[in-house]
Amino acid sequence: xxxxxxxxxxxxxxxxxxxxxxxxxxxxxxxxxxxxxxxxxxxxxxxxxxxxxxxxxxxxxxxxxxxxxxxxxxxxxxxxxxxxxxxxxxxxxxxxxxxxxxx
Amino acid sequence: xxxxxxxxxxxxxxxxxxxxxxxxxxxxxxxxxxxxxxxxxxxxxxxxxxxxxxxxxxxxxxxxxxxxxxxxxxxxxxxxxxxxxxxxxxxxxxxxxxxxxxxxxxxxxxxxxxxxxxxxxxxxxxxxxxxxxxxxxxxxxxxxxxxxxxxxxxxxxxxxxxxxxxxxxxxxxxxxxxxxxxxxxxxxxxxxxxxxxxxxxxxxxxxxxxxxxxxxxxxxxxxxxxxxxxxxxxxxxxxxxxxxxxxxxxxxxxxxxxxxxxxxxxxxxxxxxxxxxxxxxxxxxxxxxxxxxxxxxxxxxxxxxxxxxxxxxxxxxxxxxxxxxxxxxxxxxxxxxxxxxxxxxxxxxxxxxxxxxxxxxxxxxxxxxxxxxxxxxxxxxxxxxxxxxxxxxxxxxxxxxxxxxxxxxxxxxxxxxxxxxxxxxxxxxxxxxxxxxxxxxxxxxxxxxxxxxxxxxxxxxxxxxxxxxxxxxxxxxxxxxxxxxxxxxxxxxxxxxxxxxxxxxxxxxxxxxxxxxxxxxxxxxxxxxxxxxx
Amino acid sequence: xxxxxxxxxxxxxxxxxxxxxxxxxxxxxxxxxxxxxxxxxxxxxxxxxxxxxxxxxxxxxxxxxxxxxxxxxxxxxxxxxxxxxxxxxxxxxxxxxxxxxxxxxxxxxxxxxxxxxxxxxxxxxxxxxxxxxxxxxxxxxxxxxxxxxxxxxxxxxxxxxxxxxxxxxxxxxxxxxxxxxxxxxxxxxxxxxxxxxxxxxxxxxxxxxxxxxxx
Numbered sequence: 001x002x003x004x005x006x007x008x009x010x011x012x013x014x015x016x017x018x019x020x021x022x023x024x025x026x027x028x029x030x031x032x033x034x035x036x037x038x039x040x041x042x043x044x045x046x047x048x049x050x051x052x053x054x055x056x057x058x059x060x061x062x063x064x065x066x067x068x069x070x071x072x073x074x075x076x077x078x079x080x081x082x083x084x085x086x087x088x089x090x091x092x093x094x095x096x097x098x099x100x101x102x103x
Numbered sequence: 104x105x106x107x108x109x110x111x112x113x114x115x116x117x118x119x120x121x122x123x124x125x126x127x128x129x130x131x132x133x134x135x136x137x138x139x140x141x142x143x144x145x146x147x148x149x150x151x152x153x154x155x156x157x158x159x160x161x162x163x164x165x166x167x168x169x170x171x172x173x174x175x176x177x178x179x180x181x182x183x184x185x186x187x188x189x190x191x192x193x194x195x196x197x198x199x200x201x202x203x204x205x206x207x208x209x210x211x212x213x214x215x216x217x218x219x220x221x222x223x224x225x226x227x228x229x230x231x232x233x234x235x236x237x238x239x240x241x242x243x244x245x246x247x248x249x250x251x252x253x254x255x256x257x258x259x260x261x262x263x264x265x266x267x268x269x270x271x272x273x274x275x276x277x278x279x280x281x282x283x284x285x286x287x288x289x290x291x292x293x294x295x296x297x298x299x300x301x302x303x304x305x306x307x308x309x310x311x312x313x314x315x316x317x318x319x320x321x322x323x324x325x326x327x328x329x330x331x332x333x334x335x336x337x338x339x340x341x342x343x344x345x346x347x348x349x350x351x352x353x354x355x356x357x358x359x360x361x362x363x364x365x366x367x368x369x370x371x372x373x374x375x376x377x378x379x380x381x382x383x384x385x386x387x388x389x390x391x392x393x394x395x396x397x398x399x400x401x402x403x404x405x406x407x408x409x410x411x412x413x414x415x416x417x418x419x420x421x422x423x424x425x426x427x428x429x430x431x432x433x434x435x436x437x438x439x440x441x442x443x444x445x446x447x448x449x450x451x452x453x454x455x456x457x458x459x460x461x462x463x464x465x466x467x468x469x470x471x472x473x474x475x476x477x478x479x480x481x482x483x484x485x486x487x488x489x490x491x492x493x494x495x496x497x498x499x500x501x502x503x504x505x506x507x508x509x510x511x512x513x514x515x516x517x518x519x520x521x522x523x524x525x526x527x528x529x530x531x532x533x534x535x536x537x538x539x540x541x542x543x544x545x546x547x548x549x550x551x552x553x554x555x556x557x558x559x560x561x562x563x564x565x566x567x568x569x570x571x572x573x574x575x576x577x578x579x580x581x582x583x584x585x586x587x588x589x590x591x592x593x594x595x596x597x598x599x600x601x602x603x604x605x606x607x608x609x610x611x612x613x614x615x616x617x618x619x620x621x622x623x624x625x626x627x628x629x630x631x632x633x634x635x636x637x
Numbered sequence: 638x639x640x641x642x643x644x645x646x647x648x649x650x651x652x653x654x655x656x657x658x659x660x661x662x663x664x665x666x667x668x669x670x671x672x673x674x675x676x677x678x679x680x681x682x683x684x685x686x687x688x689x690x691x692x693x694x695x696x697x698x699x700x701x702x703x704x705x706x707x708x709x710x711x712x713x714x715x716x717x718x719x720x721x722x723x724x725x726x727x728x729x730x731x732x733x734x735x736x737x738x739x740x741x742x743x744x745x746x747x748x749x750x751x752x753x754x755x756x757x758x759x760x761x762x763x764x765x766x767x768x769x770x771x772x773x774x775x776x777x778x779x780x781x782x783x784x785x786x787x788x789x790x791x792x793x794x795x796x797x798x799x800x801x802x803x804x805x806x807x808x809x810x811x812x813x814x815x816x817x818x819x820x821x822x823x824x825x826x827x828x829x830x831x832x833x834x835x836x837x838x839x840x841x842x843x844x845x846x847x848x849x850x851x852x
Contacts (some may be wrong), residue, residue: 010723022715023708025843031705034847042851044737046843053839061719062832068288068657072658072666075646078668081314085399089350092405092417093683204648211648211660279665286659289650313665317673321792325680326789332766335784336680341765342691351676357759489797619647 011060019060026053113617115518123392130215131618137229137516138222143189143197145586146229147521149236150184151514151578153177156208158540158571166558174557175242175260178234182245183263187270188229190501191359194366195312196225196277196509199305201516205280205609208290208627210619213283217276224273231266235259242557242589246307246356248347249337253329263324271320278312290608292627296390299607299631300383303390304369304402307397311358311365314401318412319355340457342564346412353404363497364464365393366503370434374507375439377605379446382632384438392438393430418615420475425475432468436461446633452526453603456507459534470545485555489549491541499537506533506584513588514602525587534581539573564594568609606633644820656822663797663826667833670796674837677789683843684785688778695782695851698763699753703847707750714743715835717735718804718828721811725821728813737808740831744801751794758783786845793841805828 030049034042059065064072116133119125125133156177160168168175200218204211241258243251252260259504287297315477316596324598326348329335336343376383383389392628405413413421431630439461448454470492483489499521501526514520543566548554552563599608608627614621651656685692721736762770764787765780807827810816816824 007752010726013723016642016716016720016723020713021714022758023716023773027705027708027712027785030843031701032700034843036851042847043843046848047840050691050839050843053718054836057715057836057839061715067660071660074661074664074668077314078671081401081668082672082678084670085318085351085354085675086679088402088405088417088420089347089354090686091420092346092350092414092681093344094414095416096412096414209648213648214662215646215648217662275666275669279662279669282665283658283662285652286661313669314672317669318676321673321676325676325788334766334780336684336781336788340777341780342684343689343781343785344683346686347680351679552659624650 115615116618117120119618132212146188158574160567161567188364209288210623221273228266228270235262235423247344271316274312278309283308297630300372301369307393308365315355322351331540352624355408357404363501367501370504370508373550374453374457380445380634384441392434394459395431410484453511455530460503463499486546488547491544519591521591529583530614536576543570684781691775692780696848697780701846708842714740734812791837
């Protein structure tokens with residue numbers, strides 16, 4: 001309901017290019033961090049940067065920042081359900097008594 | 104559309120073209136609903152035939168009629184067809200397609216072409232399944248457990264998997280359509296808390312379809328890839344995890360049970376209010392129960408894996424969550440009962456089906472609580488107790504409600520009235536036939552008869568004969584509606600717009616409705632089920 | 638409301654309702670895509686939790702430089718399609734067509750680069766079930782990594798391929814002036830799809846190429 005009026009003026013060219021620059025900078029950061037021995041933080045930083053990049057793409061390129069809240073909910077629900085699938089499956093695997101492999 | 108005609112009534116959707124082309128290329132949600140109804144009826148009787156073979160085999164303890172392999176193929180075919188080609192699309196794709204736009208006061212679905220496309224996907228998936236049947240069947244069970252399905256089965260696993268994959272996308276597209284329609288197509292004044300409970304059920308079921316089915320699609324793809332290349336992540340020889348398959352499979356297939364039962368709950372809420380001529384008791388509770396079931400239903404899948412090697416801690420969590428889902432289910436049963444209290448109950452056929460649903464659903468749900476208890480499940484798992492439990496929900500619940508809905512909205516869909524006497528007889532026969540078929544299976548399971556075997560110990564014979572006898576009664580009660588409803592199509596009395604004097608926007612339109620449902624978009628000023636004011 | 642009523646389907650009251658419904662439908666579809674591909678990531682997580690060393694070893698066999706370039710290509714293409722949509726919404730046409738063609742070209746370039754990756758992995762004997770010649774204690778669980786690698790990148794490439802076709806169709810329709818500032822829903826939805834393809838790859842990149850690089 002409450003149909004939104006005509007789309008607001010699209011974000012500026014400048015904003016698009018700034019976001020792209022930020023995305024590429026994050027890409028190089030994540031590549032660089034992967035080469036440093038940080039232990040478990042290698043994985044965490046890589047995933048954290050991926051989340052940041054995703055949020056940038058969704059907020060600006062996909063225009064969720066100024067879009068209807070319903071669309072944000074739809075996007076969030078997809079990820080939340082995936083988190084349930086991964087979380088509960090991994091929780092089982094981590095607490096299971098694993099039989100040793102044959103090799 | 105037809106501005107030249109001066110007839111007071113616009114043409115009904117049934118008269119809007121009679122050619123085959125006008126049906127196969129229609130974008131009208133009502134015609135698509137009928138296309139679906141014809142297709143799922145065909146598959147229902149096909150799956151029913153497999154059930155007939157199973158029950159015939161089980162009359163005697165010896166495995167004499169079907170070989171073990173043939174028996175495996177019979178119950179696999181029965182399961183695959185009944186789950187994906189009948190129960191999942193049953194209420195949503197037929198009654199939901201027909202009624203959802205009408206109940207919210209819309210002219211059509213949000214995406215009519217997508218709607219038609221999803222029917223074609225269903226048919227393509229059906230063709231794959233028929234090909235599987237013709238070429239010799241598949242023996243994995245409808246659950247496709249690895250590593251049997253990926254490495255050992257010689258049946259036509261690929262064909263079946265492709266068929267189910269395709270039909271899965273049909274249900275995803277239906278779900279997307281329902282969600283977009285409910286959000287954006289409601290008539291003025293039709294706020295969320297004025298939606299009929301059937302619409303809420305369709306919305307919730309669409310959420311489940313959309314969020315669960317993709318997981319099934321990918322899981323089946325993984326099975327196919329593992330069969331093609333001989334390697335994959337479920338392969339224990341590589342350190343892969345067959346249990347991972349079960350996680351993925353039940354992440355879809357447990358919510359799939361709610362795809363079957365939530366629409367049934369929606370139908371029954373409409374039937375009971377109209378039959379008792381009362382407002383639904385606790386509308387908001389009913390809404391929250393529907394939404395609650397659809398959400399919590401996603402968190403309980405591990406109760407299928409208590410004895411499969413899942414971790415004890417995971418089992419405990421899944422067990423508790425499974426108990427929790429009994430709460431909203433019970434709220435619904437209480438509220439239906441409370442709605443009946445002091446109502447002026449009209450015991451016509453739809454009401455009989457609805458009452459049958461409430462009783463059978465309650466029995467099925469209560470035995471589900473037995474199975475959710477980890478300790479009890481160890482001895483009941485994979486016995487006939489489980490078979491009886493889910494048939495009470497799926498057949499006693501969903502099919503009963505589906506037929507109740509068909510009887511309730513038949514005058515709206517076809518514009519004809521059917522014989523109440525025959526319909527009441529069929530409903531009562533179905534209730535007795537069903538209980539005779541499946542109640543003995545509780546006892547069999549309790550005594551330890553395992554499922555999926557074509558032979559059994561001699562002491563189980565009496566109960567098995569009772570069950571097979573019940574199945575034949577059940578078969579008659581399923582064939583009867585075909586006869587008297589078919590008869591009514593040609594000889595039934597014409598129905599007015601509202602033969603039940605029921606509330607709801609769909610009853611404002613003519614029977615059968617015109618192509619675009621409403622001449623003037625209705626404006627809603629009150630909640631649903633305003634029966635006392637009538 | 639809108640002067641252009643020819644694009645309004647009969648079931649809708651006005652253009653805004655149509656656009657809202659389409660956008661919501663597309664976002665729900667994107668959520669299903671996330672779950673569809675997410676199963677592979679769930680499988681990845683479970684297997685990696687089991688065999689961290691094998692996954693690190695497997696990841697070291699992949700081409701990190703090429704993977705980084707591919708990521709940059711997809712990110713840039715995402716920006717290009719967003720700019721194309723912006724141009725159409727501001728009333729433009731010519732620049733939008735070129736930006737859409739650029740996006741499709743970048744997508745195609747991505748596929749070509751990935752083809753080279755597959756080819757070199759085939760030559761190294763890293764394809765389980767087809768040509769797998771690895772030896773040693775990690776060889777068996779490393780097959781899990783490579784299975785997942787091919788499943789994930791394969792499904793992703795399939796989506797890239799569909800996206801490229803979609804973008805070319807949109808470029809053609811834009812060229813024929815079928816979109817304008819009031820009506821460009823198909824273009825909007827195609828752009829959303831392309832962004833999703835990009836987002837999936839954003840997660841593929843660290844999980845496939847960046848594991849165990851420091852050691």
